Amino acid sequence: MDLKELRNGIDDIDGEILKLFMKRMELCRDVAEFKREHNMPVFQGGREQEIVDRIKRLTGDPDLENGTAALFTTIMDISKILQNRKLSRREQDYAFTAPDFSSACKIGCQGAPGANSESAARLMFGDRDFTFCGSFEDVFMAVQSGELDYGVLPVNNSTAGTVDTTYDLLAKYSVYIVREVCLDINHCLAAKADCPVSELRKVYSHPQALMQCSEFIDANGLKTADYGNTATAAEKVAASSPDDRIAAICSVDCAKRLGLNILAEKIADCSVNRTQFVCISRKMEAMPDSDIVSVMLKIPHTEGSLYRLLTKFYVNGMNLLRIENRPIRDGSFDVIFYLDFSGRISDPGVKALMNDLAENVEYFRILGTFRNE
Numbered sequence: 492m493d494l495k496e497l498r499n500g501i502d503d504i505d506g507e508i509l510k511l512f513m514k515r516m517e518l519c520r521d522v523a524e525f526k527r528e529h530n531m532p533v534f535q536g537g538r539e540q541e542i543v544d545r546i547k548r549l550t551g552d553p554d555l556e557n558g559t560a561a562l563f564t565t566i567m568d569i570s571k572i573l574q575n576r577k578l579s580r581r582e583q584d585y586a587f588t589a590p591d592f593s594s595a596c597k598i599g600c601q602g603a604p605g606a607n608s609e610s611a612a613r614l615m616f617g618d619r620d621f622t623f624c625g626s627f628e629d630v631f632m633a634v635q636s637g638e639l640d641y642g643v644l645p646v647n648n649s650t651a652g653t654v655d656t657t658y659d660l661l662a663k664y665s666v667y668i669v670r671e672v673c674l675d676i677n678h679c680l681a682a683k684a685d686c687p688v689s690e691l692r693k694v695y696s697h698p699q700a701l702m703q704c705s706e707f708i709d710a711n712g713l714k715t716a717d718y719g720n721t722a723t724a725a726e727k728v729a730a731s732s733p734d735d736r737i738a739a740i741c742s743v744d745c746a747k748r749l750g751l752n753i754l755a756e757k758i759a760d761c762s763v764n765r766t767q768f769v770c771i772s773r774k775m776e777a778m779p780d781s782d783i784v785s786v787m788l789k790i791p792h793t794e795g796s797l798y799r800l801l802t803k804f805y806v807n808g809m810n811l812l813r814i815e816n817r818p819i820r821d822g823s824f825d826v827i828f829y830l831d832f833s834g835r836i837s838d839p840g841v842k843a844l845m846n847d848l849a850e851n852v853e854y855f856r857i858l859g860t861f862r863n864e
């Protein structure tokens with residue numbers, strides 16, 4: 492047989508597989524109706540493992556056993572998604588109210604006036620008074636307790652990546668993400684003294700800012716020290732003596748506000764340096780046009796568990812916009828995944844996916860839904 496004949500043979504077999512697949516999915520719909528009538532869960536682990544073990548025994552080729560197991564596991568995952576879609580039509584929507592950003596008066600962020608978090612807060616809430624907290628955790632605690640209506644925090648930078656502290660605190664506190672904005676960041680090097688960069692003894696800033704400007708720092712042989720926030724680092728420098736020869740990496744607006752000398756501008760490694768900030772609330776709130784859903788989850792330590800997780804999004808036609816992971820910090824080396832994906836929380840497909848995740852992962856929690864701005 493030549494190559495064309497071989498490919499034609501494969502096409503014919505694919506057609507037969509498709510017919511059988513469609514027939515199997517019809518039976519799955521009937522199974523879903525039966526489970527609905529008898530109040531049974533979609534996921535039944537014993538039945539699934541029974542099928543996989545039987546398929547492996549029937550394979551007859553040790554080299555293909557894992558391949559056939561993966562094939563039928565994927566088919567079963569698609570079946571569960573189909574069943575969840577059918578069952579989710581009868582379930583209630585997630586309960587949430589629309590945020591009232593225009594009249595909110597208790598809004599907080601970490602740092603001091605002139606911080607990038609303040610600039611992000613102004614993008615969200617306009618020109619009003621903000622409460623400045625000493626740490627990211629202070630913002631979370633104030634929002635969860637009701638002391639603040641909303642809190643604004645960075646989550647991701649286009650140069651330095653994830654802001655790990657924010658993600659760790661999202662897992663720790665019972666809050667929801669209700670909005671996200673992207674802010675252009677213009678880092679500058681500012682000092683009390685108008686001196687050459689070579690004379691500086693130390694540069695203070697938030698670890699993320701130092702990472703974002705690492706090339707400039709290395710090229711000039713600068714010694715650095717972590718500080719809680721770019722704006723508070725600038726305040727430290729403003730309170731110092733010119734003879735101390737210390738500087739801060741902060742925003743241009745912050746440096747000007749404090750009367751510092753700007754020794755260098757646009758010092759980030761990349762000319763386009765942007766940070767995503769989220770707004771958190773104690774209650775789940777969402778605008779009617781919110782089109783991004785954020786969740787956190789833990790998957791089991793089994794073969795193919797991450798592959799199976801990603802398959803759920805692909806089969807449901809939902810684009811993963813972000814996937815992050817952070818250690819649980821319980822000595823187990825287990826991680827929590829944070830996922831943002833496109834979709835409206837009221838859509839049947841999204842509800843079906845959420846039901847699927849809640850049933851099939853070890854831990855699941857919705858973090859919120861917000862608009863792509």
